[in-house]
Structure formats: structure tokens, C-alpha cells
Amino acid sequence: MVAVELAEVQGLTLAGYAMPVARYVGLAVREAGEAGAARGFLAALAGGDPAVPAVTTAAPWTVKPDCCVNLGITFPGLAALQVPPQVLAGFPAEYAEGAAARATQVGDTGASAPDHWLPWLAGPGPHLLLSLFAQSPEALDSTTRKLEQAWLPGWTELGRRDGNALPGNVAHFGYRDGLSQPTIEDVPPTGLPDHLPRAPLGEFLLGYPSQHAGYTFPVPGPPQLGTNGSFAAFRVLAQDVDGFAEFLTRQAARTGLSDELIAAKLCGRWRNGTPLVLSPDTDTPDPPIPPDALNDFDYVGDYGDERGYRCPIGSHIRRMYPRGQRVAGNGAHLHRIVRRGIPYGPPYDPAHPRDGRERGLLGLFIGVSLRDQFEFLMAHWANDGTFAAGLGRTKDPLLGDHADGTGSFSIPRPEGPLVLDGFSRFVTTRGGAYLFLPSVSGIRYLAELAVTTGGVR
Numbered sequence: 001m002v003a004v005e006l007a008e009v010q011g012l013t014l015a016g017y018a019m020p021v022a023r024y025v026g027l028a029v030r031e032a033g034e035a036g037a038a039r040g041f042l043a044a045l046a047g048g049d050p051a052v053p054a055v056t057t058a059a060p061w062t063v064k065p066d067c068c069v070n071l072g073i074t075f076p077g078l079a080a081l082q083v084p085p086q087v088l089a090g091f092p093a094e095y096a097e098g099a100a101a102r103a104t105q106v107g108d109t110g111a112s113a114p115d116h117w118l119p120w121l122a123g124p125g126p127h128l129l130l131s132l133f134a135q136s137p138e139a140l141d142s143t144t145r146k147l148e149q150a151w152l153p154g155w156t157e158l159g160r161r162d163g164n165a166l167p168g169n170v171a172h173f174g175y176r177d178g179l180s181q182p183t184i185e186d187v188p189p190t191g192l193p194d195h196l197p198r199a200p201l202g203e204f205l206l207g208y209p210s211q212h213a214g215y216t217f218p219v220p221g222p223p224q225l226g227t228n229g230s231f232a233a234f235r236v237l238a239q240d241v242d243g244f245a246e247f248l249t250r251q252a253a254r255t256g257l258s259d260e261l262i263a264a265k266l267c268g269r270w271r272n273g274t275p276l277v278l279s280p281d282t283d284t285p286d287p288p289i290p291p292d293a294l295n296d297f298d299y300v301g302d303y304g305d306e307r308g309y310r311c312p313i314g315s316h317i318r319r320m321y322p323r324g325q326r327v328a329g330n331g332a333h334l335h336r337i338v339r340r341g342i343p344y345g346p347p348y349d350p351a352h353p354r355d356g357r358e359r360g361l362l363g364l365f366i367g368v369s370l371r372d373q374f375e376f377l378m379a380h381w382a383n384d385g386t387f388a389a390g391l392g393r394t395k396d397p398l399l400g401d402h403a404d405g406t407g408s409f410s411i412p413r414p415e416g417p418l419v420l421d422g423f424s425r426f427v428t429t430r431g432g433a434y435l436f437l438p439s440v441s442g443i444r445y446l447a448e449l450a451v452t453t454g455g456v457r
Helices: 032-048 075-080 093-097 137-151 241-255 259-267 316-320 370-382 440-447
Strands: 021-029 067-073 128-134 155-164 230-239 338-344 360-367 407-411 418-423 427-437
Touching: 021 032, 021 075, 021 137, 032 137, 032 155, 032 440, 067 137, 075 093, 075 427, 093 370, 093 427, 128 137, 137 155, 155 360, 230 370, 241 259, 241 418, 259 316, 259 407, 316 370, 360 370, 360 427
Parallel strands: 155 338
Antiparallel strands: 021 128, 021 155, 067 128, 067 427, 230 360, 230 427, 338 360, 407 418
């Protein structure tokens, strides 16, 4: 067993908070001369000021807090805090380049290109991203005010975006969310159980053996900065709920299948979370599937769905995690990510469509390597079907960067596939940032930096 000090690890890396409201705030160091004041705010977040809410760690709670606070730092943020060049040089190239520069790698083109992003996330973007998750709007606002008083001397706010859970814990497309998360070795389990291989700790925290046998991802900087840290892609994803609903209606009329069955085939689950592999014909099987078994399934072996007759091979959840299915490089279990997402915008009312209100998802996609996990999933599994037999050049039906009207999706059947076409882009990126999630010791290291003519002490 690998020993990890949970009080050193930012909490959202290893566990979701299950809180109904959230806020992301982008900050920038005011100017070069204010780096000391900016570092003072980090010191407070690391527990140095009892008046300032401290970063929430992965240590077990005795009482669930009213609000949890975490932070991520961009590469320009490290430079603005005057991290020395020799330390900056130890960070991965994809993190240093940033989300906007690497947008084409993950399908952020056309309407999703950085030219169309929210202003505070486009261009240089923020130096620091605060993430707040709270049990009530009042707790969220109260914590924000306390943090704002602390950050004002050294930081300026560039922008913010709030999220709110929807009734039934669903996303705007109507699917129940958050069911599938990796079960990580050597830390307390937090998600639904399954029988699949456990993810090694080094897949999500720097400094431990990774998912690649005999390989540990490099730890940037001195150990106190990099160890127990991680990386994350922050994404603001607008969802075309009207377009998706209208697509389902058109395809139902064309194929004779119900809207709900088509929606299930596209996702791989019924909208209430029931997996198609376990219940291909109804979202309410008899006997019912126990709630704690909704993530305990595979596509191969005893489950016998290698051809995708129950759950299409191209469905969203099967593309994003093929489980035991054979894929190129035998890498089905090697590119997992932790997802922390919350919707933004009002609930969708099908009786009043096209109301002009933006709806979407605020997401953090966490792993020890942006390139090997987040970017790999988006480039190879979401937007290129060559990793698995039978997909061709098709794309993820929900996330894919479909040009308007040109995408297709195949529903395998013994008598021959049923092809749905006319896909447009249902999810548009409105902004992004590549973040380093330092440990508590890493935050203290950054807070205690003192730059002199002789170097760093």
C-alpha cells in the first residue's frame, strides 16, 4: 500500500463534494510589484490566517463544511508569482502552453475556438482559479466575501461563473450525472463501486507509481512544490439543449424509435442512469438495479456486448471509458480522469423552448498528465474513432466537434446498423484553462518564495 497524507492533498482531486452550488473565480496578480501581496493570499489559503477560509483537503470530515475552497494555478500564474525559471522549466509543455494555445488538440475549433471564449478566459487568461462549492447560496456568497477581502491587495478579479445543481442531479441534456468515477487505490473510496481495475494513485497525484507499469510521471520543481499535486483542465461548456431535443424528435420520427431510446443509445445509459448493458429495453427493469450497482458493469466477458447490440460502441460513456473492451494499444484502463462538474443556467423547460438562456456545464477534468489523460480522451476517443473497431472516423455523439449537419452515429443491430446522421455540435466550449493543483505544501512553497538578486530562498 502507498501511504499518502490526505491533509496534504486538495480535496476535489480525490473526492466530490456533492454540494448544490458552485462558483469559479479567475484572478490575476495585479502587477509585478504586487507579487508579495499575491503570495500573502496564498499563505492565508494554506491556513496562515484564521479569518480566511483555508483550502479544503482530502482529510476525512467530522462535520461537512458549509463551503469548500480549492485553487488551481496557470503557468502564467506561476511566472507572475516569480517562480524561478529553472522551476518553471520542469513543468510539462502542454501545461506551459495553456488551453487556448492547444485548443485545436481537443477539438476547440470553429464556434469553440478561443476567439469566441469568454473574455476572462481568452488570451492570457487568469493566473489563479478559485473553485468554491457550497451547501447554500448564502454560504457561497459569505465565503466569497471573506476571500475577496483577502485577495484584493495582490489580485484583481477577471471574471467568475456560477453553477447550480439541477433537480434529480441531472445535466441539462437530462442525463443523471456523476455516476462513473475511478476507484483509486490506497485512498478511501468515494464513488459507486465496480469490479474494474483500481486506478493507481500516481494516475491522479504526482510522485507515485502511475498506470503505466514501471513509470512515474515527473514531479515538477522541488518535491514540496510538485509532490501530491495534479493537473486539471477547466472547461465552460455551453450545451445546445434545444438543438439536442429537436434532434431526438427528428430521429424518432425517421426511425420509429422513441426519443428516450435514442437518447439512451447516444449516451450508453438511460437518462435515469440505468446502463444499457444491464437493461437494453427499459429504464425501469424488473427487478430494479440497486443504486450502488449502476456503475458495476462491462461490455465484454460475461456481459457479452462486444458488438454493441445493447450499448453502441460509439456511445458517449463507452468512448470515454471503454472498460474491458479491446482498443488500440490495449489502453482502455490507462487514460482515466476524475470529473468534477456542475451545471450552470436555469432548468430547461420543453414547454418553453428557445428562451434565449444559456445553459451548460462547468467542469474540471483532473489527472496527473493533461496530455495523456484529458487531451488524449478528447483528441483520440471523443473526436477520432480509429481507436476501436467499428467506429471509423465518427465522433462522440454528445461531445464531438461535429461540423453542422455532417456527423453520424451507428446503432449496431443483428440485421444491420441503423445510422443516425445530421449531427451538429451540441456542446460548445466557452472558455478553458490548464491548471496545476498544488498540494498544501506546494501552496506554502509558492507563498514563501522570496526572490533576490542571488536567486530564490
